[in-house]
Amino acid sequence: MLSFQEKLAIMEAFPELERKNVSLGRVNFHYERSVTDKKNVGFHFHPNGNGYVYAGELEGVAADEKGFVNVRDFSAEELRELVKRSIQSLTGEASWREGDEETWRDSESQELVLKFEDEMWYVFSGLSLEMAFESREEAEAYLKEEGFGRKR
Incomplete structure (x- = not known):
């Protein structure tokens, strides 16, 4: 011991x-x-x-x-x-695998998708890339600043 x-x-x-x-x-x-x-x-x-x-x-x-x-x-x-x-x-990164994604929604029901690919975190609006980040923490901070929360 x-x-x-x-x-x-x-x-x-x-x-x-x-x-x-x-x-x-x-x-x-x-x-x-x-x-x-x-x-x-x-x-x-x-x-x-x-x-x-x-x-x-x-x-x-x-x-x-x-x-x-x-x-x-x-x-x-x-x-x-x-x-x-x-x-x-x-x-939050340990459980994410290549291709995993999660939907975020704002108060007006607009949706963005956070996706993990090639060791990067991408935020998509439909098929359009909004932003890219090196960590999930940065991506989530951006989404929260823009008024989005995880879709439940």
Whole structure:
């Protein structure tokens, strides 16, 4: 079992995570750029050895009802890999495959399509290309600025 300090060192090695000290000596690690309402990647890391990593969006990972996995007995490599996958799942990009698309609609029922191709994010109005972006985050920011939301 990794020590508390070893687990913290692994978590702190991810520059995209922000450390948050919480009560009873526990430490959380937030991913502020999450595209979901989930921000905690690391939750309640404690000197007693317990700690949890969010895996609610990951296939093939046994998580609790809130989407967390207890990493008490994880090896360094297992912890690194789970944290990496967790961060990817919260960017929204991990689940997208070549050709995937999603429809966005504004208050006037106009629709734009966000499509992932050739490692780029494209926004289409019908067959016309509106914009192209290098990340989903940029594409979604553009769509939101233009008054669009995901079609439900």
